[in-house]
Amino acid sequence: MTDMLRPSDEGYEPERRGFQTGFQHSPAVIVGAVDEHDVCAAVAHAADAGLGVSVQATGHGTSGLNDGGVLISTRRMDGVQVFPARQEARIEAGVQWRQVIAAAAPHGLAPLSGSSPTVGAVGYALGGGLGLLGREFGFAADHVLSLDVVTADGKLRSVDASNDPELFWGLRGGRDHLGVVTSMTIRLFPVERIHGGGLFFDVSHAREVISAFRDLTAQAPETLTASLGMVRYPPVALFPEPLRDRHVLHFRFASTSEPERLIAPVRAAAPAILDQVRDMPFTESGSVYNDPEFPHSYYGNNVLLSSFPAEAADAVRRLCGPAAPVPVILDVRHLGGALSRPPAEPNCVGHREAQYIVRVLSPLATAELADVRRVHRRIFSALAEWTVGQAPNFRYGPVEELGPVYDEPSSARLRALKEQHDPSGLFRALPEA
Structure with a gap:
């Protein structure tokens, strides 16, 4: 097995660091796994020592912190194989989406990656994975x-629709409480180019822009996946000059068609500060959101909504805008379409009836966690009437439970799987219904 790092070891600190710097694991041992054999040995060691196990690839969404257990770092497991004739790819546990995008592009193919190409592909998919072309x-x-997964007995299993279909069901949407996934095989799609990008508006036009976004999403075809953000940009050269030190709304979308006619009402809602809409190769799809790629400290959570009526829109505009007592980053993403339909091979992704997800984050560099939590609680309370649940991804830090992650039948199946495969609770706890 690769070296096991302890807090006194020189490589411990850089190994435990992730993208999220506000909340970090404090394990007794870190295993920098290079292959599935290292993962098997690490899990077996943890079981023998009675220590809990967590996994980290990039550390974007740390919500369950490991204190005194075993942290398996998978960043070295970075192999990608593309099978163009089958339109498939095999991805190891530490791979980021940008690696998959780059490997698939020469074959005219693309994965269902999300807004940030630096997110770990496996953890993203195990939590559901809401992509740029999700609808x-x-x-x-x-x-x-x-999926190849190491369960609590330290054994490597290969699971699919015919080989242990129940465990396969639970891993896809159930995150990592049933085992450590060492690799996955995914379907790729014949997408070479997309039309998309963003339009930026001053926050003084928030009412008009949010109204136009609501109207657009009420009639959008499934080929259009859109979202709306609201954020204040700091006055630093890292960001485009027109946005620096300015509170803005950011309308983003991606489409495999040419939706200019559809987004025309959003363009007409207010004068744009910056227009980044264009036709682009999928390899540049990370520019749609332009998510930051540098590690930083933040706290955030999400709720899934049955609808986004004017009352909900007014609430987030008021509570997340310039008057908020702490900096707030708002992200409202349109769901529905193919996201609402069960897949050919069922999985435990929950609340497909939801039509929107509202994500709220706050940087912790200039605000106290207690103050941030109070503000976020007020925002999510204002959305409670339309909340149907919560997504397992988009949770950043030790967050509060805001709604069921799964319905009760799915929760019962997941509890049964937990009892079967991890009765001692080696892996992190299962979210409650």
């Missing part, structure tokens, strides 16, 4: 074809 193709979990 057209569904969740990334819907197109996972097989």
Whole structure:
């Protein structure tokens, strides 16, 4: 097995660091796994020592912190194989989406990656995976074809629709409480180019822009996946000059068609500060959101909504805008379409009836966590009337439970799987219904 790092070891600190710097694991041991054999040995060691196990690839969405257990770092497991004739790819546990995008592009193919190409592909897909083209193709979990997973007994299993279909069901959408996934095989799609990008508006036009976004999403075809953000940009050269030190709304979309006619009402809602809409190769799809790629400290959570009526829009505009007592980053994403339909091979991704997801984050560099939590609680309370649940991804830090992650039948199946495969609770706890 590769070296086991302890807090006194020189490589411990850089190994435990992830993208999220506000909340970090404090394990007794870190295993920098290079292959599935290292993972098997690490899990077996943890079981023998009575220590809990967590996994980290990039550390974007740390919500369950490991304190005194075993942290398996998978960043070295970075192999990608593309099978163009089958339109499939095999991805190891530490791979980021940008690696898959780059490997698939020469074959005219693309994965169902999300807004940030630096997110770990496996963890993203295990939590459902809401992609740039989600309304057209569904969740990334819907197109996972097989998984290699190390369960609590330290054994490597290959699971798919015919080989242990119940465990396969639970892993796709159930995150990592049933085992450590060392690789997955996914379906790729014949997408070479997309039309998309963003329009930026001053926050003084928030009412008009949010109204136009609501109207657009009420009639959008499945080939259009859109979202709306609201954020204040700091006055630093890292960001485009027109946005610096300015509170803005950011309308983003991606489409495999030419939707200019559809987005025309959003363009007409207010004068744009910056227009980044264009036709682009899928290899540049990370520019649609332009998510930051540098590690930083933040706290955030999400709710799934049955609808986004004017009352909900007014609430987030008021509570997340310039008057908020702490900095708030708002992200409202349109769901529905293929995201609402069960996949050919069922999985445990929950609340497909939801039509929107509202994500709220706050940087912790200039705000106290207690103050941030109070503000977020007020925002989510204002959305409670339309909340149907919560997604397992988009949770950043030790967040509060805001709604069921799964319905009760799915929760019962997941509890049964937990009892079967991890009765001692080696892996992190299962979210409650």
